[in-house]
Amino acid sequence: MSMTSTLRCSLGLFVVLSLCLPHVQAAHLDLGPMLGHVGSNDARIWVKASEASRLGVWIGQEAGLADAKRVEGPMLDKTEDCNGHIRVDGLKPSTRYHYAMLLDGKPVMSAPYPSFQTAPPDGVSTHLRFAFGSCVGHRSSLAAAAWGQMATDTSLGMLLMLGDNHYADSTDPAIQRAAYYDHRSVAGFRDVTGRTPTLGIWDDHDFGPNNSDRTAEGRMESLATFQSMWANPSYGEPGHPGIYHHFQHGDIAFFMLDDRFYRSPNRSEDRGDKTMLGERQWAWLKAGLKQSTAKLKFIASGSEWQKHGHVDSWTSFRREQRAFFEWIDQEGIEGVILLSGDRHFTGGYQINQRVMEITSGPLGSNNYPTPNLPEMFLNHGVGKLYCVFDVDTRSEVPQVILEVHRAGEGLIDRRDFTMDEINGKARLATLPVPKVSQQLPHESDLPLVHREDFEKGAEAWIPTDSDAWRTMDADGSKVYSLHRQSVYRPRHRSPVNISRLKDVVVGDFDLMARVLTTQRDYGHRDMCLFFGWQDPEHFYYVHLGQEMDDHANQIFIVKEAPRSKISEHTTEGTPWDAQWHTVKISRRVASGSILVFWDDMETPVMTATDRTFGWGQIGLGSFDDTGFWDDVRLYGEVMEAPMP
Numbered sequence: 001m002s003m004t005s006t007l008r009c010s011l012g013l014f015v016v017l018s019l020c021l022p023h024v025q026a027a028h029l030d031l032g033p034m035l036g037h038v039g040s041n042d043a044r045i046w047v048k049a050s051e052a053s054r055l056g057v058w059i060g061q062e063a064g065l066a067d068a069k070r071v072e073g074p075m076l077d078k079t080e081d082c083n084g085h086i087r088v089d090g091l092k093p094s095t096r097y098h099y100a101m102l103l104d105g106k107p108v109m110s111a112p113y114p115s116f117q118t119a120p121p122d123g124v125s126t127h128l129r130f131a132f133g134s135c136v137g138h139r140s141s142l143a144a145a146a147w148g149q150m151a152t153d154t155s156l157g158m159l160l161m162l163g164d165n166h167y168a169d170s171t172d173p174a175i176q177r178a179a180y181y182d183h184r185s186v187a188g189f190r191d192v193t194g195r196t197p198t199l200g201i202w203d204d205h206d207f208g209p210n211n212s213d214r215t216a217e218g219r220m221e222s223l224a225t226f227q228s229m230w231a232n233p234s235y236g237e238p239g240h241p242g243i244y245h246h247f248q249h250g251d252i253a254f255f256m257l258d259d260r261f262y263r264s265p266n267r268s269e270d271r272g273d274k275t276m277l278g279e280r281q282w283a284w285l286k287a288g289l290k291q292s293t294a295k296l297k298f299i300a301s302g303s304e305w306q307k308h309g310h311v312d313s314w315t316s317f318r319r320e321q322r323a324f325f326e327w328i329d330q331e332g333i334e335g336v337i338l339l340s341g342d343r344h345f346t347g348g349y350q351i352n353q354r355v356m357e358i359t360s361g362p363l364g365s366n367n368y369p370t371p372n373l374p375e376m377f378l379n380h381g382v383g384k385l386y387c388v389f390d391v392d393t394r395s396e397v398p399q400v401i402l403e404v405h406r407a408g409e410g411l412i413d414r415r416d417f418t419m420d421e422i423n424g425k426a427r428l429a430t431l432p433v434p435k436v437s438q439q440l441p442h443e444s445d446l447p448l449v450h451r452e453d454f455e456k457g458a459e460a461w462i463p464t465d466s467d468a469w470r471t472m473d474a475d476g477s478k479v480y481s482l483h484r485q486s487v488y489r490p491r492h493r494s495p496v497n498i499s500r501l502k503d504v505v506v507g508d509f510d511l512m513a514r515v516l517t518t519q520r521d522y523g524h525r526d527m528c529l530f531f532g533w534q535d536p537e538h539f540y541y542v543h544l545g546q547e548m549d550d551h552a553n554q555i556f557i558v559k560e561a562p563r564s565k566i567s568e569h570t571t572e573g574t575p576w577d578a579q580w581h582t583v584k585i586s587r588r589v590a591s592g593s594i595l596v597f598w599d600d601m602e603t604p605v606m607t608a609t610d611r612t613f614g615w616g617q618i619g620l621g622s623f624d625d626t627g628f629w630d631d632v633r634l635y636g637e638v639m640e641a642p643m644p
Contacts, residue, residue, distance in 0.1 A: 032194075100113050168205065179206075271319075305351065310580075346378065468497060485626075539558050584596070
């Protein structure tokens with residue numbers, strides 16, 4: 001009897017028995033199947049069943065599974081919420097297989113059956129087209145368009161999920177699983193992952209709370225949940241837990257890192273014991289790179305690698321960051337391409353002569369402002385985005401192509417890389433730093449009024465003391481530097497270091513800027529933003545103070561009297577350090593709403609409601625400290641100042 005006939009008979013017998021016997025709830029697939037790691041001789045497949053049951057699979061080379069063999073897998077029990085994966089061994093390299101899942105020996109899938117192709121043996125030249133992305137979003141619907149578009153690309157041979165695969169922001173297994181289930185229930189996701197080997201690493205939101213690290217309470221529970229929800233080839237090393245792992249596809253190597261389980265707090269002092277990966281993982285990575293003969297070596301991290309990144313990135317681990325780049329140079333490691341996620345935009349960076357980075361996102365989350373850096377060769381910040389590498393090593397000169405895809409539009413950008421560019425023997429062509437851009441959807445629904453990167457100076461700004469402000473070079477670009485105390489003294493107790501954008505008056509507005517404090521560490525260490533400025537005695541300002549009290553880390557009004565706080569909500573303090581941060585003020589006059597955001601552009605850190613000033617100028621500065629400003633974006637409706 002053929003396997004197809006066997007399937008029909010099994011299904012028929014199951015129906016007959018179900019009519020004759022007392023009703024027993026049969027297990028079925030709630031989610032999946034999702035292909036995990038597919039090697040040259042093995043494959044892993046993840047599912048979630050509706051009931052406790054034994055997982056199995058029929059697998060064969062014929063589309064109808066007439067030649068299929070049955071493989072028994074583990075019990076899916078309620079302690080793991082009926083999640084799990086099965087490993088199938090004894091497969092042939094570079095061979096296409098079809099499969100159907102079984103629960104308690106009964107088929108739970110019907111034809112046409114999904115298929116996949118095994119990897120070539122290690123070291124063999126190959127052609128691989130793989131997608132990667134991050135930042136799936138809080139709800140499944142947000143990434144549905146990206147999954148749907150990806151599902152139309154039947155040539156994809158792999159999908160890498162680079163962290164923030166959900167936004168549970170918790171280590172509670174039940175909360176994490178619910179977030180996974182929500183996203184894996186999307187039809188497009190199931191279409192893609194049923195036929196495409198899918199591997200994942202985590203970042204902060206799917207590891208624990210925002211910007212979390214090794215101090216997160218419940219990290220072991222997060223690790224156990226992650227292992228139950230993914231079918232990666234391995235997790236950490238024997239006696240050394242984590243999610244980092246390595247695998248190979250022919251002569252293309254992948255090193256998937258764990259940037260959270262051993263991570264020191266971002267704001268800890270960057271001394272010899274501060275680490276992103278931990279000593280053991282570093283040794284594993286370096287040994288793997290030195291031993292690898294692969295032509296291309298992709299190193300994936302949830303956190304962004306580039307030098308001018310967010311505080312929750314490798315930028316907060318400068319000692320390790322620099323040491324690793326120097327080590328790659330010293331050891332002459334070739335074919336290295338860094339992959340990352342987290343930052344809600346898609347960018348490419350020439351880190352140094354030998355190392356480049358591609359950060360890809362967001363699949364479903366809001367877009368973040370894209371940096372304008374001289375080392376960038378790729379910059380996209382609008383829409384739901386993911387990337388595809390098309391790598392062909394079968395010719396004497398390997399072909400390496402990067403594609404950027406936007407959901408709803410398809411391919412929007414492409415870069416062809418030579419091996420000389422990848423190996424540092426030729427310089428990549430970087431982008432000119434843009435001077436004007438359209439607003440990103442998450443930034444504002446108002447028109448762009450002014451964009452300022454200070455590359456041509458600060459002629460558009462009016463400081464209270466011109467000797468206290470200047471443009472200068474910092475980290476490869478121009479910034480607006482408040483470098484000393486102003487001699488300006490206001491009539492009433494209020495900030496002394498102010499520079500206003502001249503000739504621009506707005507009512508409703510959204511103001512964004514990057515800021516770095518250069519002041520020593522102390523309680524009232526601050527930087528400020530000004531708005532509704534009508535004259536020196538009538539304006540609002542936001543005081544971003546290191547420690548909160550009635551005079552610090554608040555929203556204030558100045559109205560012919562010393563400043564007075566109007567905050568309805570604020571935090572315990574602004575976590576200043578030696579890194580750049582992004583701040584945003586959103587003002588709506590009719591409602592009186594004032595919202596202040598710090599790095600996270602979704603949750604305000606300060607709020608107030610006040611309708612006293614319905615128009616005015618905006619400004620930058622500090623109460624009485626020093627610092628840098630850059631990348632200012634003002635959205636709003638320009639208006640004439642009312643006559644007195």
